[in-house]
Amino acid sequence: MSLDILAIAAHPDDVEQTCGGTLIKMAEKGYRTGVLDLTAGDMGTRGTPEQRIEESLAAAKIMLVGHRDNLHFPDARLENTISARMTLAVKIRETRPRVVILPYWEGRHPDHYRAAELGYEACFLAGLKKLDEYSEPHRPYKILYSSIYANVTPSFVVDISAQFERRMAALLSYRSQYGGGEGGELFPDEKEIRERLGAVARFYGNLVGVKYGEPFVVKETMLVEDVVAMGGRSI
Numbered sequence: 515m516s517l518d519i520l521a522i523a524a525h526p527d528d529v530e531q532t533c534g535g536t537l538i539k540m541a542e543k544g545y546r547t548g549v550l551d552l553t554a555g556d557m558g559t560r561g562t563p564e565q566r567i568e569e570s571l572a573a574a575k576i577m578l579v580g581h582r583d584n585l586h587f588p589d590a591r592l593e594n595t596i597s598a599r600m601t602l603a604v605k606i607r608e609t610r611p612r613v614v615i616l617p618y619w620e621g622r623h624p625d626h627y628r629a630a631e632l633g634y635e636a637c638f639l640a641g642l643k644k645l646d647e648y649s650e651p652h653r654p655y656k657i658l659y660s661s662i663y664a665n666v667t668p669s670f671v672v673d674i675s676a677q678f679e680r681r682m683a684a685l686l687s688y689r690s691q692y693g694g695g696e697g698g699e700l701f702p703d704e705k706e707i708r709e710r711l712g713a714v715a716r717f718y719g720n721l722v723g724v725k726y727g728e729p730f731v732v733k734e735t736m737l738v739e740d741v742v743a744m745g746g747r748s749i
């Protein structure tokens with residue numbers, strides 16, 4: 515397997531809220547996309563890990579994601595251990611992504627910033643020839659940090675105006691998280707979720723003059739080949 519882009523996230527439904535529009539857009543361009551969730555949400559108030567996984571696979575279909583996997587690391591107590599790094603590094607060697615999306619390295623939930631650190635270090639390890647004798651070394655070329663919930667200036671924003679509704683539909687397939695109880699409405703929280711996600715996506719879209727956007731940060735300086743083709747109006 516060789517993916518063009520792999521999003522690594524702490525919990526099922528993180529990707530749907532942070533970089534799902536970008537994944538959909540890249541799949542529409544013909545790129546092979548994948549998602550690797552580190553935990554199955556076993557500490558979540560609502561739903562079981564089995565439900566969350568099932569819902570995440572339904573969401574993957576909606577996001578046109580060809581490959582989605584879950585490492586079943588412990589939820590809410592994710593740790594950057596050598597065994598976690600090695601497990602993740604082997605997955606990176608198996609899926610061979612050119613681009614990896616990680617959560618931003620600071621945040622409220624410890625799992626999110628641990629996932630960022632764990633992901634970065636696993637990407638590094640994955641490139642070491644002698645890491646293990648069963649898999650070929652592979653180091654991703656590009657690491658993008660999804661910064662939608664970090665109050666930082668993005669390095670760039672992806673226009674997801676045409677993908678926003680599909681991303682919303684993917685998020686709502688997590689019925690255990692956003693669905694109603696027995697006999698109630700299917701998605702009582704839908705209006706609130708739609709407003710919140712819409713406002714955030716509009717904010718980032720507005721920074722680049724489009725309707726909806728998803729922000730990313732890269733640690734290295736961006737390399738540009740063609741300054742005439744650059745998007746984002748200056749004045």
Ligand SMILES: [Zn+2]
Pocket residue numbers: 524525528623626
């Ligand atoms: Zn999360």
